[in-house]
Structures are given as structure tokens and as C-alpha cells.
Amino acid sequence: MMMRETSASLCSQNTPNVAASYLSKRQGVRLSWEAEHSNYAELFYSHLILATGSDGPFPGKFNQIVDMETAIQTYEDTVQEKSPRIVIVGGGAAGVEMAAEIKTEYPAKEVTLIHSKIALADVELLPSVRQMVKEILLKKEVRLLLSDRVSNLHMLTLNRFQENMAVKTEKGTEVAADMVILCTGIKINSSAYSSAFGDKLASNGALKVNQYLQVEGYDNIYAIGDCADVKEPKMAYHAGLHANIVVTNIINSLTQKPLKTYQPGSLTFLLSMGRNDGVGQINGCYVGRLLVTIAKSRDLFVSKSWKTMGQTMPC
Numbered sequence: 303m304m305m306r307e308t309s310a311s312l313c314s315q316n317t318p319n320v321a322a323s324y325l326s327k328r329q330g331v332r333l334s335w336e337a338e339h340s341n342y343a344e345l346f347y348s349h350l351i352l353a354t355g356s357d358g359p360f361p362g363k364f365n366q367i368v369d370m371e372t373a374i375q376t377y378e379d380t381v382q383e384k385s386p387r388i389v390i391v392g393g394g395a396a397g398v399e400m401a402a403e404i405k406t407e408y409p410a411k412e413v414t415l416i417h418s419k420i421a422l423a424d425v426e427l428l429p430s431v432r433q434m435v436k437e438i439l440l441k442k443e444v445r446l447l448l449s450d451r452v453s454n455l456h457m458l459t460l461n462r463f464q465e466n467m468a469v470k471t472e473k474g475t476e477v478a479a480d481m482v483i484l485c486t487g488i489k490i491n492s493s494a495y496s497s498a499f500g501d502k503l504a505s506n507g508a509l510k511v512n513q514y515l516q517v518e519g520y521d522n523i524y525a526i527g528d529c530a531d532v533k534e535p536k537m538a539y540h541a542g543l544h545a546n547i548v549v550t551n552i553i554n555s556l557t558q559k560p561l562k563t564y565q566p567g568s569l570t571f572l573l574s575m576g577r578n579d580g581v582g583q584i585n586g587c588y589v590g591r592l593l594v595t596i597a598k599s600r601d602l603f604v605s606k607s608w609k610t611m612g613q614t615m616p617c
């Protein structure tokens with residue numbers, strides 16, 4: 303789709319003068335690029351898709367720029383840690399999956415999940431799904447501290463073995479832990495475009511889009527995935543739906559056909575609760591444990607992802 307009609311200038315975050323800079327009167331826009339690149343690179347485009355996603359704490363996200371081997375090793379090191387007592391902070395989708403996963407693979411470990419609200423997992427899930435999440439965790443003997451918050455997070459070593467830490471909560475509970483894992487949610491990664499699109503940002507930093515997923519006020523700049531301000535949970539599944547719509551719309555705009563609209567549908571959301579359990583909903587309807595286990599928990603869509611990328615999965 304690179305046509306020399308309008309241009310985006312991608313430049314290092316360390317480079318001075320990265321502020322918004324409109325390069326052509328139409329829709330050229332200057333964006334900041336990953337900091338490892340020290341030089342400007344100017345790319346020309348006819349259509350631009352912004353998909354900068356979100357950042358969050360390790361291990362949910364890997365937020366340093368390193369080579370693949372180092373990233374894999376960092377995860378291996380975390381898994382190898384011999385911590386008998388683990389505290390997970392945050393009981394959203396990532397936190398409940400993490401707690402269930404650890405307790406399934408290492409039943410002898412003491413796992414405590416501390417969550418600021420009473421109900422677990424995503425607020426948009428059916429109450430019956432959230433209730434089942436709780437029942438599965440209790441069945442796996444995860445200790446739940448609900449409607450409470452960790453008060454001494456800044457004093458704790460995160461994601462690494464550190465014998466006998468004292469995790470304190472606002473309600474006065476103290477939990478002994480040898481590893482603390484943060485699952486406290488994600489933050490939209492807006493650094494590439496926040497200067498250029500300051501007036502198009504929702505309060506969380508996502509880009510305001512219209513029903514065609516075009517950034518408000520532009521007809522050739524699209525936002526998809528986590529960085530698009532669409533009222534639905536941030537999910538890879540939704541990012542894929544957005545991508546299909548935007549590809550169709552770029553083709554349609556070039557062939558003078560009407561654009562397709564994106565409407566968030568009834569929620570599809572599967573939670574794997576260890577490799578032998580799970581629960582969720584498809585198109586707003588409750589899906590039981592057996593189905594989710596078969597559909598997701600056994601391989602976490604790994605084989606599907608390889609297939610989607612047109613690659614053969616390594617043995």
C-alpha cells in the first residue's frame with residue numbers, strides 16, 4: 303500500500319523535535335518510532351494503519367527491546383523460579399488465568415490472588431462466567447483476597463524469587479510470598495501518535511475512530527486493535543476482526559465501493575483456567591468448561607496462531 307501520495311515520518315523518541323508535525327497539508331503525519339532506531343526513516347503511504355497496541359507489566363507483556371533468545375530466556379527463568387508461595391496482584395482476565403495455570407501445573411505451591419473488587423475477571427463478562435471463574439479457582443485451592451488492595455507494592459521485588467516477602471493489604475492482611483506477579487492491567491501504547499493526534503485521543507490514550515475504524519477526521523488513517531477506542535474488551539480476537547474490516551475498507555476505498563462498518567457484537571471471551579479447565583462465553587452465551595478446555599485451554603490457540611500466520615508450527 304505504499305504510494306508516494308502522503309507521507310509518515312517515523313523518527314526516534316530520542317530525536318529532538320518529535321512533536322506533531324504535519325508534513326503535507328493533506329494527511330502526512332509525523333510519528334515517533336521505537337527508540338532503538340537512531341535515524342529518521344521517512345515512509346510514504348496512501349493508507350496508514352495504526353496498531354501500536356498496549357503495554358503492561360511483565361510477564362503479561364514483554365516490554366523491553368531485546369532479541370528473541372533473551373526474551374525466551376527471561377520467561378524460562380521466571381518459570382524455573384522455585385518459589386513455594388506466590389502472590390498474584392490483580393484478578394482481571396490475566397490474573398485469574400495466571401493463578402489457575404500455576405495451581406494446575408504446581409499444585410503444591412500456595413497461590414494467593416489479591417483483587418480490588420469482589421467479582422473476578424472482565425467486567426463485561428456474564429455474571430455466571432465470573433462466578434464460575436471463582437468456583438474453579440476455589441476448587442484449585444487458590445486463596446482469594448477480594449475487595450482489597452496491596453498497600454506496599456513499591457517495596458516488593460516483582461516476578462523474581464525473593465524469599466519471605468511480606469505482602470501487605472489495605473485491609474490489614476499480611477501474606478508471606480517468595481514471588482509476586484503483577485497482573486494489574488494494560489495501558490494503551492500511544493507514544494507513537496500522541497503528539498500528532500492529541501485531539502483524537504480518548505481519555506485512556508486510544509484513538510477515536512468512526513464506524514469504519516478511520517481515525518476521526520481522516521479518510522486514509524485507520525486504528526485497529528488495542529489502540530482503537532472501541533467499546534469492547536481489548537482482545538487479540540477483536541484486533542483480528544478490526545484488521546479484516548480495515549483491509550476490506552482500504553480495498554473498497556480504492557475501488558469506489560461503500561465502506562464496511564464495524565459494530566462490536568455480543569461478547570466472545572474464553573478464559574483458560576489451567577490446561578484442564580476453563581469457562582467463557584461465545585456471542586454473549588455462556589460456554590461450559592468442557593468446551594472451553596477443548597477450544598482454548600489445551601493449547602492456548604498456539605496452533606491456530608501459527609496457521610493464521612501461514613507458518614508450520616515447530617514440533
Ligand SMILES: Cc1cc2nc3c(=O)[nH]c(=O)nc-3n(C[C@H](O)[C@H](O)[C@H](O)COP(=O)(O)OP(=O)(O)OC[C@H]3O[C@@H](n4cnc5c(N)ncnc54)[C@H](O)[C@@H]3O)c2cc1C
Nearest residue numbers: 334335336354355356362396494527528536537538539541
Ligand atoms: C496476559 C494477557 C493474556 C491475553 N489473553 C488473550 C486471549 O486469550 N485472547 C485474546 O483475544 N486476547 C488476549 N489478550 C489481549 C491481546 O493480547 C491484545 O488484545 C492484542 O495483543 C492486541 O493486539 P494489537 O496488535 O492491537 O497490539 P499488541 O499485541 O500490543 O501489538 C502492538 C505492537 O506494536 C509495537 N509498537 C508499538 N509502538 C510502536 C512504534 N512506535 N513503532 C513500532 N512498533 C510499535 C509493539 O511493540 C507491539 O509489538 C491478552 C493480553 C494479555 C496481556
